[in-house]
Amino acid sequence: MKDSIVIFSATRARELLKAGFQIIDIKPDRKDKTHMRSVFIFRYDERIQQYLKEMYM
Template sequence: MKEKDTVIIFTAKKARTLLKMGYTLVDIKPDKMDVDHKRSVFVFKNDDGILENI
């Protein structure tokens, strides 16, 4: 089974932590599940160790 190229993060706090740890942010998109259309999701590159730090 092929490993995904990206990881989706749903909170700004966790995204900020991952950025400070040096992980690569690929994109920021609106959260389609948010009825108020105020939230965003953060797309990170699936680098070594990112899943352990989530």
């Protein structure tokens, strides 16, 4: 069972926060060699999966 979902876009992370989803952590993107990007970890639930499908499909 999933307990988190990783979002790579700050814009999408902001939208999820405004929609009421809970952020767990913010970490540096390990693949970014400039060390300027972050990844956003949200608590997983079925609603977040459905929200992302509806918004970006």
